[in-house]
Amino acid sequence: MTSRSQFAENDLGSLVVRVKGVDLFSGVDGQKLEQQLATLATIIVPVSGSGELTSDTGTYSLRQDHLHICPPGGTFGIQTEQGSELSVYIASFKLLELQEDEHGDYATANMEQPASLFVRKGDIHVQPAGRAAALCREMARQLGSSDELERLRAQLQGAELVYMLLSTEREGTDAETADALQLSKAYIDKHYYEEITIERLATIAGLSSKYFVDLFKKTFGVSAFDYLTQVRMKQAKQLMLRNELKLRDIAFQVGYHDEFYFSRKFKKEFGMPPSAYIKKRSLKIAAYGSSALTGYLLPLGIVPYAAPLHPKWTSYYCEHHGVDIAVHLDAYRHNLHKQANLDKLAGASPDLIISNPELEPWEKEKLKVIAPTFELPDDCLGWRDKLLELAGRLEQREAAELWLASFDHKARKTRNQLRQFGKRRVLVLKLLKDQLYAHNYYSFNSLLYEELELLRAYPREEGCYNVPLGLEELDRIEADCVLLLICKETETLEHWKRLQQSVPWMSLRIIRENRLRLVPSEPWREYSPIALERMLDEAAGLFSGYRP
Incomplete structure (x- = not known):
């Protein structure tokens, strides 16, 4: 339970809440609200349906009456569950502090650390049921009203929503369980190579084994053992990409004492045995420059050995292929850190570098010293011709034509x-x-x-x-x-x-x-x-x- 002393650094009686906006996101069948920056304190209020929230602190299931906080400067994204619908209110607030000067006059100033008001991360279960969603629904309507009393009412209801969160913070309730589950998940991330039992994880979370098993899967969408397997396999891929290790050594380092059992698990997870994966990645092709280069290599069945990645700007490639890309070059602001990326690329010793034509002359010269380089034509050529030129250089023309045929079929269907x-x-x-x-x-x-x-x-x-x-x-x-x-x-x-x-x-x-x-x-x-x-x-x- 959260103690009162944890709130002592904030004089809650001086808190002023200003609602700046209330937006509704509705999606179906896997539709996304892409990862975005929160410029103000943001409260995410699920209304109906099911989906997933990804924030700086982790990934969480969206459930009714379980609210999420994103501080200014943080990022969040939302995805609807396949086969389901989802509605979520996104309310943004400016939190101010009422200050009294020497004459007894009052003024407001931005709180220096508004996030410090909220002790817990993850979801916060609020009561009564449905009240938070109702408040957001009314605020959204009232903020757009021409009646100034209605707009005032929106501000009062915004303050009530913040009050609900802070009072729940003080009381603890189910959010403490969510924190405990995060601890058990973090334990898996750190100790994946050890022998891990449900009893051990349940003890860390302070729950019974049966309740832990059910709640872990409900919260994270995957069982604890399946999550452990995912972590181990991702680590195994990294070892295969970076080291000349024998298969039994890789299996042992990720927690398996039987290399044949490890091979079966790997094939079940990725559709190919470890030996085939290692052979497929033996030619080290690097992408340098635009993150779009990865989007030209993947249709040819090639995952680059090195490529520009960023969790916000290239979230799709990070999520789906980050573990397969051994060397992550910095993709922040179109390759801002060029010299650091070149140094990292030189250390990776690639067999071939794919680059884009917009590079500066000095970059092109340095790339030639590192490895043979193929410069993809500029965008004026058209994406189909660019793909076929790259396929010709990599002797993957058949793969390109098969991919284009599949794309054309999908395009006709959509038309x-x-x-x-x-x-x-x-x-x-x-x-x-x-x-x-x-x-x-x-x-x-x-x-x-x-x-x-x-x-x-x-x-x-x-x-x-x-x-x-x-x-x-x-x-x-x-x-x-x-x-x-x-x-x-x-x-x-x-x-x-x-x-x-x-x-x-x-x-x-x-x-x-x-x-x-x-x-x-x-x-x-x-x-x-x-x-x-x-x-x-x-x-x-x-x-x-x-x-x-």
């Missing part, structure tokens, strides 16, 4: 789905800082107008462009669907919060008629075969009206 809605005129917008732009980039152009044969609502026919648009001009454009890309930097996100609440924005036809769809930078700003395939998977939902 047929969309035709039942008639020809759709599409407008792509980008919000950067406080300016909206009519936007076109190679990825949008290829998918929307070439593969899906949709119509352009904006008169410019081709090329990459960013043309400033005012709200009045935007309202005159005839578009059946508008895709909005919001740049992930602080000034833009803050302006977006204000814009959504403004009367001119809410008066736009595209807003009143629910024709606006938000699209994330990843994959929509990446021009590669894998990114286009992912965009294609999302297209039917975007244009058929499933998304809010």
Whole structure:
């Protein structure tokens, strides 16, 4: 139980809560809210359905009446469970501290550490049931009201929501169990090579063995033993990539004393025996420069030995292939740390480097010293021709043609789905800082107008462009669907919060008629075969009206 002394550093009587926005995310069948930055204190309130939250502190199941806190500067993303629907309120707050000066006058100032109000991480179970969701529903309605008393009511209800969290923090309840489960999960992460029993894990969590087994799977979506296997196999892959170890040594280092049992587990997990995996990775191909290069190698059945990765900017490649990529180059802000990446690449001793043409001359010279280099043509060539050129260099032409045939089949199927809605005129917008732009980039152009044969609502026919648009001009454009890309930097996100609440924005036809769809930078700003395939998977939902 959380003691009162843990709150002593904060004078809660001086706390001022200001609600800045309440958004509703609704998704079906695996749809995502991509990982994004929280510029304000953010409370995530599940309403219905099931899904998963990924934050800086871990991954959590979303359940009704179990709230999650994301502090300013943290990141969070949401994914709907396959075959299910999910609705979640995302409420952002500014937490202020009321201060009295020497004259007895009061003023407010930003709290220096608003996250310190909340002791626990993960989910916080609040009571009474349904109250938090009801508060968010009312706040969302009242914030957009023209009645100032209604807007005042929204602020009072926001304070009530924060009160519910803080009072639950003091009382402890089920959130302490969630913390205990995190401890047992962390124990597996650290001691995976040891003999681990359910009884040991249950003791760490302070639960009975039977209750621990049920609650672990309910909380994390996988049994404790299956999670242990996943951790061990990921570690085994790392050892196979980095060391010249015998299979029995790798098995022993990840917790298996029988190398044949280890081989069976590995094949069951990844669909191939360890020997085949090691042979497949024997040619070390590195990707240097754009993270999109990985999206050209994967269709050829090649996972790069080294590649640019970042948990936020390349989350898909991190999640699905991070464990298979032995050397993680820094992908922050388009290869900002170039010299460090070159040094790391030199230490990896790759057999071949795939790069993009936008590199500086000095980088290209250094790459040639490290290993033979193949420069992928620039985007003007088109993604199909680029893929085939790379396939020719790597002697994987057949793999490329098979992948393209599969992609074309999927594109035809999606086109047929969309035709039942008639020809759709599409407008792509980008919000950067406080300016909206009519936007076109190679990825949008290829998918929307070439593969899906949709119509352009904006008169410019081709090329990459960013043309400033005012709200009045935007309202005159005839578009059946508008895709909005919001740049992930602080000034833009803050302006977006204000814009959504403004009367001119809410008066736009595209807003009143629910024709606006938000699209994330990843994959929509990446021009590669894998990114286009992912965009294609999302297209039917975007244009058929499933998304809010």
